[in-house]
Amino acid sequence: MLKYSKEIFDILSKGSFISMNSVSQANRAYFDQIEDDFENYREYYEGIGFVLESGNGYFYFSRHEQRVNAVDKLARFCDWIDRLDFLKTFNSAFGSGFVYTKAKILERISCDMELKDKATKLYADKKAFADVIDRLTDDFVKAGFVELENDLEGLYKVTASFHYLEEMVNCLNIVEGAENEIP
Incomplete structure (x- = not known):
């Protein structure tokens, strides 16, 4: 065994x-x-x-999945793309090994209009930015992309699995004018 x-x-x-x-x-x-x-x-x-x-x-x-499941999975992945975009806007170095606090993200939101705009679009049911950041961090922790490194200081560490998101986004090819084409 x-x-x-x-x-x-x-x-x-x-x-x-x-x-x-x-x-x-x-x-x-x-x-x-x-x-x-x-x-x-x-x-x-x-x-x-x-x-x-x-x-x-x-x-x-x-798992090997049927095409219908793959399409549903791709639709769910769009949410992850938005989350990744938000975090890369927060800090372009956000990736494996990066350490952050929720407070640091909130601080940046308060003085960065682009980040503020992206934050409002992440979770429709969350109005306060602190709630958005809590939910975002919870989602990343649950998925295994981020782990709590120091509870006392509120430090979170990005794990190597974050490469999975980056690699998936890098695999996407968007072709202009191809919106009505059938695969």
Whole structure:
């Protein structure tokens, strides 16, 4: 039996990531274990219908999906593109290893009209910028792109899995004049 297979499954099956630069020592150990024996883990999880994928410093599960599900997934990903755009507007260096506080984002919103405009569009049900930033951070924590590094100081660290979002956006090709074309 593979070491940590249950713990790894519990994390990845929820749609989260295991990153090499995780704040959690256990997650870093899981990452090292998968990295050391990737092919055996890949075969093991494939046997139960999951595809273990590796990225730039992270691992995650994917599944082979029907086209309808892929279209729905792409529609949901548009929300992530807006969130990524907001964070890159906040700081263009926002990426793996970046450390921030919610207070720092709120401070920038107060003096940056572009950031303020983007923040108002992120969550229709949130009116206060503090609520928007709380929800944004919660979404990134739940997805595994960000982890709380220091609760006392409110420091959050961006994990290597953030590359997944960046890579997905970089894969998108938008062709002008192609809005009515059938794929």
